[in-house]
Amino acid sequence: MTQAADNPGNNTIAVAMSGGVDSSAVAALLHAQGYELVGLTLQLWNQRRLAGHEGMPESVQGRCCSIDDVYDARRVAEQIGIPYYLVNQQDRFEADVVKPFVSEYLAGRTPIPCTLCNNHLKFDQLLLTAQQIGADRIATGHYARNHYDPARGRWILSRPEDKAKDQTYFLFGLTQHQLAHTLFPLGEMQKPAVRQMASEAGLNVATKADSQEICFIPGGDYQVFLKAYLDEQGEAMPDSSGELVSTTGEVIGRHTGIHNFTVGQRKGLGLTSPNPLYVMNIHPDSHQVMVGSDADLLSRDLRADRLNWISIPELTEPIRVQAKIRHRHEPQPATLRPGPDGTAIALFDEPQRAITPGQAAIFYQGDEVVGGGWII
Incomplete structure (x- = not known):
């Protein structure tokens, strides 16, 4: 676990508490290590908002950031004995995550709302809120690692010890400032050990199942959500x-x-x-x-825009990378070079299946995240 280089003396940390076992274990771990903690949960979406629309279920079980998750987060904070606040960011979430998701999908692309949420809320608004209450850093339950490299003068984001739980694909948009003020305490741990730690701390969420669904899309049925959301907005499906x-x-x-x-x-x-x-x-x-x-789906190249560079300040010449084109895709060897109009072009050594516009492409060198962007 790495402290922020520009303020190593601040002992107050805001823990992003989702109500799951990972963030709860982080809170218990840091509390045991003597840090002053404040628990924060972002209220992002009213789970019952579209319940009356055709095809939308009443149950919200298994979805990220549900009402039950908020209850669990608050209870864990009480168990540990730390202050806890629920931060309402529903308007910002709708503007920066839901509406872009709808627009992208209607345009025939396949967006990743969890990455947008990380970029615009969980590592943006949450950090601002933390600093407003006197915490200079936030800690999350993401499986990732970060450290400061003085030789390069940059904060580096890396894949975690538990590769099966690697979440760096969703974190490529983090800025140097955000990485400098974020702790990933689970980066060196395996998931079973995290559950064991939560159990030993007596947390009621130690055996809680991981959330599998996007918070505003029940059952993963995007079409049902699109119709319900547009109907609520008084808009017809184009x-x-x-x-x-x-x-x-x-x-x-x-x-x-x-x-x-x-x-x-x-x-x-x-x-x-x-x-x-x-x-x-x-x-x-x-x-x-x-x-x-199926053979027609194979392609050797992709182009990405809206790039964010992490281990390098910018891409000025071709470099060798391993490129990942979806969350469950194993990174594959490729040559990455600058493209026109601020884009980047990756040429894979071997053809890849179903390179999809709207998805993210993340570029690695070993475990380090070089950067990433959105496939166009």
């Missing part, structure tokens, strides 16, 4: 119906909207074929959706 075309441009069918598709998708195409077909490309301007074989 007509993006169009043609299904082959890789040669032949029209082989029609679809009811590009928001129903993502690159690599096989089911729900409404086509019959002797061989499996997959979504290859989505063209928002023409509303065409191109389909092809």
Whole structure:
């Protein structure tokens, strides 16, 4: 665990408490080490807000940042004996996470709301709130590592000891300032040891299951959420119906909207074929959706924009990296070089399957995060 280099003497830390076992274990660990702690939970989304709309379930179990999670976080803070505050950021969450998610999906891209949340709220507004109450640093339950490298004069973000729980893919947007004021106490630990630590501390969440769903998307059904949200806003689902075309441009069918598709998708195409077909490309301007074989999904290059560099100040020449194109993708060797208009281009040594616009691409050298951006 690394302290911020510019203020190592401040003993007060704000713990981002999600109500799960990881952040609760962090609070117990730091409290046992003698730090002055304040527990903070961000209230991001009203889980019952769209419950009356078609297809939206009443139950919120298993979702991140639910009402039950807030209750669990408060109870853990009481168990440990630290001050606890619930910070309402629902308006900011809707503006910076939900609305961009809706816009991206309607445009035929596949966004990552958890990364947007980290960039705009959990490591932005939470740090501001912490500093307002006298805590110079925040600690989170993310599985990642950070340290200051004096030779480079930069804070470095690295993959954790427990590679199966690696969350650096969702943290590529962290700035140098945010990394300097953030602690990742679980970076050197394995998940079973974290649960054991929580159990030994007597925390009621020690055996709590990990959240599996995005907080505002029940069951992972994006289409149900889009319809319900637009209905609430008094907006109709835009007509993006169009043609299904082959890789040669032949029209082989029609679809009811590009928001129903993502690159690599096989089911729900409404086509019959002797061989499996997959979504290859989505063209928002023409509303065409191109389909092809599994082999057609393979590609050797990607272009990314809205880049954030961590281990380097900027990309000025080609470098060798391992590039990760989705959360469950194993980083693959590639050459990364500057592209036009502030973009970066990665050329993989071997073709990769279903490189998807709207997803993030993270670039590593060993365990270090070089930086990342959004695939276009």
